[in-house]
Amino acid sequence: MQIKCLNDLQEKAKQLDATDDLAHKLHEFELPKQQIYLDGNSLGPLTKAAKARAKEVVEQQWGADLIESWNKHKWIGLPKTIGNKIANLIGAEENTVVCADSISVNLFKVLSAALLIQEQGLKQETQQTPPIQNKRTIILSQADNFPSDIYMAQGLSNLLGENRCKLHTVSSKDIEHELQENGDKIAVVMLTHVNFKNGDISDMQAITQLAHQKGALIIWDLAHSAGVLPLELQHCEVDFAVGCTYKYLNGGPGAPAFVYVAKKLQKAIQQPLSGWMGHKQAFAFLHDYEAADGPEQMLSGTPPILSMSILDASLGAFEGINIHQIRHKSIALNGFFQECVEHLMIDDLFELACHPSANLRGSQISYTHPYAYAICQALIAHNVVPDFRAPNILRLGFSPLFLTYEQVFNAARILADLVNKQEYKNSMYQQMKEVT
Structure with missing residues (x-):
């Protein structure tokens, strides 16, 4: 039998x-012969294109062309180039995604920006929401969210003080109920789309819509979604999203993450890590900071070219499908x-x-x-x-x-x-x- x-x-x-x-x-x-690799949801494997790109970047671009490669091989544009490729995979408009830093750092940026929008009482132009009140200080999240996301919110609360930022977590099944009952106190909803432990999927459209009805902004962590699940960030009117590229996008260990900012918010946001690569005129070396117009304002320091170039090549695996x-x-x-x-x-x-x-x-x-x-x-x-x-x-x-x-x-x-x-x-x- x-x-x-x-x-x-x-x-x-x-x-x-x-x-x-x-x-x-x-x-x-x-992949190693005879091995059955069921951990691509933690670290995606090496692509042949990535291996070839790594060799080319080290030996030719860096080794031979040196600093000329910033222009010759378009190193300077990689964060935006990769961002637009990822945008196609997550249902986002062009020029709304940029590749930078880690999920945790990007989360700190967008949490800070969202809280500041709420503090300043800015109202989203494209949505019919109740007036945003200064009393909104709560970040609402799942109790079983990925710990690093929780830690970043806790760190921001410690930095700003609970009178300006306070993390509140509830069971995933209670998120919508909490929004219904206490939505007028919630500034930002910070959720992971696919739970890292059990794989449960949250209803992005329904929760985003409810958050907006209650006057809250929303941030989605797409770490276990990007590259394997159909996502419609633009259609769902998501405000912000972050995600990593070393899982289903196969970008390699420690590959830079991505951050999404809806176009409707790009002129309103101020992110705290205002480094020179996020400046409107990075190479003018001006004394005062002026944010770039698009998602590039989420950049801070010099992009890690080796890992970004490898990621750029890895994304070729999604071509034609x-x-x-x-x-x-x-x-x-x-x-x-x-x-x-x-x-x-x-x-x-x-x-x-x-x-x-x-x-x-x-x-x-x-x-x-x-x-x-x-x-x-x-x-x-x-x-x-x-x-x-x-x-x-x-x-x-x-x-x-x-x-x-x-x-x-x-x-x-x-x-x-x-x-x-x-x-x-x-x-x-x-x-x-x-x-x-």
Whole structure:
């Protein structure tokens, strides 16, 4: 019975691979042979184009052309060039996104700018909202938001004082209720679109609309959404967004993040890290700061050219396809893994920590288990790479551009084998590493 089940699942995987309209993208990535990489939701793999660009930038652009490359190879324009490429992936207008710094730094910028807008009583011209009152001091967020986002809001509150900025967190399911009940006190709503632990997706359009009805501005963190979920920032009238580029955008470890500012707010904002690259005339070297007109005003220091150039090349993997194709395969991979786990009869050994439907979660599946960390390490030893999130979550990511259905089947098969044998109880898998 077990052998028949395995054969049937493997045959289904082969059939799905044979009709995969993204299969041609697999060859654009460099991955270790025999490895099944289910951690693209944490660090996307190297693309062949990125590898070639890295060599070119180091040897030719930096090595031979030196400082001329700022103009010759358009280094100076990379933050905006990359920003516009990302804008196409997140449903944003041209010249609303710029690539810079990290999510945390960008979040500090837009939180500060949003609070200042509220303090100054500026009203968005394109929306019918109640008058903005100076008493708005609250940043509303999810209690289970990514910790760094929470820390940045806490740090800003410590800097400004709670009379100007106070973080308030509630359960994700209570965000809309909190807006309904206390919306007149909320200055900014700061939410992550896809929960990093369980993959649950928030309703961007409904929550953004409600925030605006209550006179609040909204910031979305797109770390686990950009490049794998259809997003419509312009259509949803989102005010600000931030996101990283080293997950589904495959920009490389520590790749610079991006920040989105709606056009309607670009003339109203003042961000606190007013560095020279955000100046209207950066190379005039004027004494006083004057912000650039567009999203470039969110820049601060000199852009990190090596990592930006690599990211620019990596984004080429999205050429010739659309985000709806990616989402379709994401759901299919996700659901197929869940189907394999159920048919291999190990689903009762785990507790599903996410929405039961692949249609209603991001490009990942999460399970809780008392030995989640050890299972993760055992899988890695068997060339299946997921990741672990404290305290007890085994998280598996499904990146549609480089994963096959047969790999997903094999990952489930290997998982079933090691949990049935309780191999994870070996002490070698239970010693915590510095990075989990």
